[in-house]
Amino acid sequence: QKEVEQNSGPLSVPEGAIASLNCTYSDRGSQSFFWYRQYSGKSPELIMFIYSNGDKEDGRFTAQLNKASQYVSLLIRDSQPSDSATYLCAVTLSGGSYIPTFGRGTSLIVHP
Amino acid sequence: NAGVMQNPRHLVRRRGQEARLRCSPMKGHSHVYWYRQLPEEGLKFMVYLQKENIIDESGMPKERFSAEFPKEGPSILRIQQVVRGDSAAYFCASSPPGASPNEQFFGPGTRLTVL
Numbered sequence: 073q074k075e076v077e078q079n080s081g082p083l084s085v086p087e088g089a090i091a092s093l094n095c096t097y098s099d100r101g102s103q104s105f106f107w108y109r110q111y112s113g114k115s116p117e118l119i120m121f122i123y124s125n126g127d128k129e130d131g132r133f134t135a136q137l138n139k140a141s142q143y144v145s146l147l148i149r150d151s152q153p154s155d156s157a158t159y160l161c162a163v164t165l166s167g168g169s170y171i172p173t174f175g176r177g178t179s180l181i182v183h184p
Numbered sequence: 185n186a187g188v189m190q191n192p193r194h195l196v197r198r199r200g201q202e203a204r205l206r207c208s209p210m211k212g213h214s215h216v217y218w219y220r221q222l223p224e225e226g227l228k229f230m231v232y233l234q235k236e237n238i239i240d241e242s243g244m245p246k247e248r249f250s251a252e253f254p255k256e257g258p259s260i261l262r263i264q265q266v267v268r269g270d271s272a273a274y275f276c277a278s279s280p281p282g283a284s285p286n287e288q289f290f291g292p293g294t295r296l297t298v299l
Contacts, residue, residue, distance in 0.1 A: 078226075162227075170279075171217070171229050172288075173229070176226040
């Protein structure tokens, strides 16, 4: 069974701090990695994707991928209360499948 | 340019009734994906369709669930004889032909409540 694991949290950080969200996956053939943000009662919104080992930065967000260790992380710098949401990690496998497997999500709370 | 549209946004059904969920993809998108999100759980893939074709239904329950994407009109996810365990948020996503998952855009979802 191919799985994507996330700590459900909640992860609580003060405003202005760095929030670090982690995700591990079981299939070494995984090719593409995504982070979605989902506000309560809303639909998921793609915020980052990464395909290669290393870091990818976009504004306050940095995705980090380590295929050897099978983990992907999301760092949020200068966290804001508006970042409070559930963050879903998603992974697609090799072989041309474009169907992502999602983790259960990590709840992030940024308190003023 | 309208995004992915889903209706109804909220649907209440009694056990044994049928639920029909509709999804209109973004303009120019011909691929539709249905996902289910149970309370406190992540998104689970159900089915991937193109116009008039089911491409991958590996996530669909074997009974009571069906999906279609006709040549004209929205994609329909049908749940027959609903049970309380079907209560969940059902999300539709669409993408243009040949897109990778980072080009999937989600609709607002339909929240199904089975009494």
